[in-house]
Amino acid sequence: MIKIVHYINQFYAGVGGEDKADVGPEKMATIPPISNALKAQFKGEADVVATVYCGDSYFAENTEAALESILAYIEEEKPDLVVTGPAFNAGRYGVAAGNIAAAVTEKLGIKSISGMYIENPGADMFKGKTYIVSTRNSAVGMKDALPLMAKLALKLVKGEEIGSAEEEGYISRGVRVPVWEKERGARRAVNMLLNKLNGEEYITEFPMPMFDKVDPNAAIKDITKAKVALVTSGGIVPKGNPDHIESSSASHYGKYDIDGVSDLTAETFQTAHGGYDPVYANDDADRVLPVDIMRDLEKEGKIGKLHRYYYSTVGNGTSVANSKKYAEEIAKELVADGVDAVILTST
Amino acid sequence: MVKEMERAGLPTVHMCTVVPISLTVGANRIVPAIAIPHPLGNPVLDHEEEKKLRRGLVEKALKSLETEVDGQTVFED
Amino acid sequence: MKLELGLIKIEDIQFASESKIDGTTLFVDKETVKKIVLEDEVLVSCDVDIAKPGESVRITPVKDVIEPRVKVEGTGGVFPGWMHKVDTVGSGRTNVLKGCAVVTAGKVVGFQEGIIDMSGEGAKYTPFSKLNNLVLIIEPDESKDQHTYEKALRLAGLRVATYLGELARELSAKEVKTFESCTIPEGIEKYPGLPRVAYVLMLQSQGLLHDTYVYGVDIKQSLTTMLMPTEIFDGAIISGNCVSACDKNTTFHHQNNPVVEELFAEHGKTINFVGVIITNENVYLADKERSSNWSAKMCKFLGVDGVIISQEGFGNPDTDLIMNCKKIEAEGIKTVIITDEYAGRDGASQSLADADKAADAVVTGGNANVVIKLPKMDKIIGHIEAVDIIAGGWDGSLQEDGSIEAELQVITGATNEMGFNCYSAR
Numbered sequence: 001m002i003k004i005v006h007y008i009n010q011f012y013a014g015v016g017g018e019d020k021a022d023v024g025p026e027k028m029a030t031i032p033p034i035s036n037a038l039k040a041q042f043k044g045e046a047d048v049v050a051t052v053y054c055g056d057s058y059f060a061e062n063t064e065a066a067l068e069s070i071l072a073y074i075e076e077e078k079p080d081l082v083v084t085g086p087a088f089n090a091g092r093y094g095v096a097a098g099n100i101a102a103a104v105t106e107k108l109g110i111k112s113i114s115g116m117y118i119e120n121p122g123a124d125m126f127k128g129k130t131y132i133v134s135t136r137n138s139a140v141g142m143k144d145a146l147p148l149m150a151k152l153a154l155k156l157v158k159g160e161e162i163g164s165a166e167e168e169g170y171i172s173r174g175v176r177v178p179v180w181e182k183e184r185g186a187r188r189a190v191n192m193l194l195n196k197l198n199g200e201e202y203i204t205e206f207p208m209p210m211f212d213k214v215d216p217n218a219a220i221k222d223i224t225k226a227k228v229a230l231v232t233s234g235g236i237v238p239k240g241n242p243d244h245i246e247s248s249s250a251s252h253y254g255k256y257d258i259d260g261v262s263d264l265t266a267e268t269f270q271t272a273h274g275g276y277d278p279v280y281a282n283d284d285a286d287r288v289l290p291v292d293i294m295r296d297l298e299k300e301g302k303i304g305k306l307h308r309y310y311y312s313t314v315g316n317g318t319s320v321a322n323s324k325k326y327a328e329e330i331a332k333e334l335v336a337d338g339v340d341a342v343i344l345t346s347t
Numbered sequence: 348m349v350k351e352m353e354r355a356g357l358p359t360v361h362m363c364t365v366v367p368i369s370l371t372v373g374a375n376r377i378v379p380a381i382a383i384p385h386p387l388g389n390p391v392l393d394h395e396e397e398k399k400l401r402r403g404l405v406e407k408a409l410k411s412l413e414t415e416v417d418g419q420t421v422f423e424d
Numbered sequence: 425m426k427l428e429l430g431l432i433k434i435e436d437i438q439f440a441s442e443s444k445i446d447g448t449t450l451f452v453d454k455e456t457v458k459k460i461v462l463e464d465e466v467l468v469s470c471d472v473d474i475a476k477p478g479e480s481v482r483i484t485p486v487k488d489v490i491e492p493r494v495k496v497e498g499t500g501g502v503f504p505g506w507m508h509k510v511d512t513v514g515s516g517r518t519n520v521l522k523g524c525a526v527v528t529a530g531k532v533v534g535f536q537e538g539i540i541d542m543s544g545e546g547a548k549y550t551p552f553s554k555l556n557n558l559v560l561i562i563e564p565d566e567s568k569d570q571h572t573y574e575k576a577l578r579l580a581g582l583r584v585a586t587y588l589g590e591l592a593r594e595l596s597a598k599e600v601k602t603f604e605s606c607t608i609p610e611g612i613e614k615y616p617g618l619p620r621v622a623y624v625l626m627l628q629s630q631g632l633l634h635d636t637y638v639y640g641v642d643i644k645q646s647l648t649t650m651l652m653p654t655e656i657f658d659g660a661i662i663s664g665n666c667v668s669a670c671d672k673n674t675t676f677h678h679q680n681n682p683v684v685e686e687l688f689a690e691h692g693k694t695i696n697f698v699g700v701i702i703t704n705e706n707v708y709l710a711d712k713e714r715s716s717n718w719s720a721k722m723c724k725f726l727g728v729d730g731v732i733i734s735q736e737g738f739g740n741p742d743t744d745l746i747m748n749c750k751k752i753e754a755e756g757i758k759t760v761i762i763t764d765e766y767a768g769r770d771g772a773s774q775s776l777a778d779a780d781k782a783a784d785a786v787v788t789g790g791n792a793n794v795v796i797k798l799p800k801m802d803k804i805i806g807h808i809e810a811v812d813i814i815a816g817g818w819d820g821s822l823q824e825d826g827s828i829e830a831e832l833q834v835i836t837g838a839t840n841e842m843g844f845n846c847y848s849a850r
Binding site: 021057060061071078091092095121125164210212213215216217219220221222223226228231233234276277279280281282283284286287288290292293296297302303313323324326327328330332334335339340341342343345346347 | 417
Binding site for chain 1: 697763845
């Protein structure tokens with residue numbers, strides 16, 4: 001029987017949510033429901049012999065140590081393949097799942113697959129080092145994700161030929177795979193042109209590589225004369241979250257006046273972010289958005305001026321396209337207000 | 348987000364904990380932060396010490412804004 | 425301009441004392457063919473062989489593949505500028521020996537030539553494994569320089585193809601394909617509602633074994649210009665190149681240009697096929713800039729809505745491709761480009777040397793770096809020892825047991841960028 005080890009986070013292990021994100025790696029005595037659901041997809045061809053979990057924050061902050069323990073737990077089981085996730089659009093979980101799958105293959109020589117949403121940062125970071133099945137952006141996609149992951153896992157273990165990303169449902173590894181088309185290239189080119197001319201959808205066979213890096217702007221000559229703005233994706237908002245910024249997949253951003261504010265306190269500010277333990281930020285939001293320090297530096301003449309407004313959004317689960325849109329709008333306002341430089345903090 | 352700020356002509360420093368993500372999304376000036384729930388603080392320290400820690404990080408961020416960079420640069424120390 | 429292609433089906437080639445076409449068999453008088461080749465004093469020896477589909481035969485190093493054709497009605501003759509005067513071709517009727525080809529092989533300037541396998545793994549990738557091939561193995565006078573030899577070999581192939589084509593002069597084809605293009609005012613009047621489409625055909629022009637000729641003119645010495653699409657079917661363009669054989673257009677590819685065929689298939693139905701712009705891929709940056717400027721200018725001048733751009737080769741021509749694409753898109757004209765890839769043996773490297781976001785509609789002929797294993801063949805036509813030094817092969821490619829391990833780029837026409845094949849990559 002093919003042996004599978006499953007890696008999940010503390011939430012799917014049933015340990016707890018964000019309040020438990022700091023728990024260290026553990027191997028479970030009995031496999032949890034999600035691992036059983038995965039096992040069911042193997043239809044008797046493979047068994048999930050063990051499930052290992054770790055808190056998302058713990059993994060992010062203690063990556064090396066966590067990875068070492070997790071790999072040790074996995075190695076004990078001598079599995080044929082390791083499945084991590086699916087992590088959907090949970091950023092820290094996705095990075096952990098990708099990282100572990102990649103390490104299992106690289107360090108232990110054991111095959112691996114993972115699953116997550118294409119915009120999960122873990123996808124871009126690890127898609128070349130493991131197979132990452134493309135899932136929806138939330139657990140709603142679980143019932144579609146598990147069969148795809150199980151199918152690909154069995155193919156890998158059996159050494160069968162893996163088709164293109166499109167055929168198998170994984171996120172393109174940035175690796176070009178040979179395919180035989182039904183129609184010759186010239187016909188495909190004409191079809192593509194007809195679609196393009198008619199404003200219909202067409203899919204390029206070779207997406208141009210992303211060269212979307214922005215050149216750094218020149219340094220600030222004299223920061224003591226500069227007007228500096230604070231922006232955060234950590235969801236810091238005035239107490240009560242007046243704009244109702246969502247805790248995940250934010251549909252808008254907030255702009256808040258901090259004229260006269262020299263310290264963010266538990267009574268005045270909080271976080272709206274749902275992707276990390278909010279206790280520390282709610283207790284003292286300066287830990288995410290350093291208004292207190294910026295005020296001190298402003299008084300001491302170390303910076304020209306702290307911009308009167310700060311901008312806040314929630315990075316968690318927010319699509320890249322949306323983040324980009326918000327950022328464009330924010331940047332436009334900052335430029336119009338004569339801001340010279342930006343400090344952007346993320347959680 | 349950082350990229351859009353840069354694109355608009357604003358020199359921007361990204362203060363974050365998970366540096367590899369920052370590199371992937373294309374930040375040019377990166378200052379590593381403490382931890383995900385409290386990037387610019389540490390609750391185990393007392394208030395004054397914590398403020399000192401935060402001030403150090405913010406000063407590093409300001410310093411990075413005064414530093415010419417050629418491409419993606421992580422300001423470690 | 426209207427051209428009819430009369431298709432004379434050839435299903436077998438046999439040697440005989442007299443050359444003729446009888447039914448679907450092409451009979452070839454070997455001695456006459458040899459004599460035709462050796463008319464050129466640069467060439468000192470010639471052998472003639474036959475390779476049929478499914479046979480355990482490997483041909484290498486392949487220089488060019490040519491389809492025998494003969495002009496039976498209309499002005500001019502096939503391969504204008506070489507075998508006939510430079511009268512404008514592309515109208516009337518041309519008979520085609522469908523199902524066979526002349527393949528030239530030989531030591532050929534020392535290295536970098538292709539392989540055609542008639543069966544096995546390699547046969548899947550080359551369209552020429554499906555043809556009955558008359559193979560000319562031609563050796564030069566060693567004292568002559570490479571340019572002289574290359575030219576002599578190129579022309580010998582054209583002479584033999586023309587000779588075989590003449591055998592079909594009096595035959596009447598059972599199957600006739602008609603292609604008709606119109607002038608600009610005619611097109612506007614006949615197809616007022618259809619998008620206007622041109623084909624930008626990029627031609628290799630980088631020097632010895634990298635050249636292409638149009639009506640006898642070395643295209644690297646020409647500015648970007650135009651052809652009526654049917655001229656191509658009469659051999660207006662001939663190949664002088666074969667280095668990295670997978671993505672070089674043989675003369676056969678030009679004669680059967682699939683983009684021209686597919687655009688004709690849509691002409692008058694979904695598009696108005698306006699014409700073919702031919703442009704070169706020279707080695708100087710100024711040439712690249714100038715030629716692509718002219719491509720874009722001509723597209724604009726013709727008032728087209730869309731173009732298909734096909735590349736030939738790889739590396740620095742990727743820049744020509746991207747320049748053409750970018751500049752034509754900048755005129756508000758929609759483009760689709762056809763290229764192939766050099767993504768490394770594992771497929772993980774950058775596929776093209778250049779890129780631009782304007783190139784958002786790409787058709788690919790596959791990754792030329794993919795490593796393939798070719799089984800031993802019972803018979804070798806040509807020089808098997810060249811396998812270790814052809815582009816895509818490496819020292820040791822030729823295994824002791826006679827099999828070959830090499831990159832796909834060794835196979836003639838495998839990743840053709842006119843979209844000749846179904847092979848691709850994702």
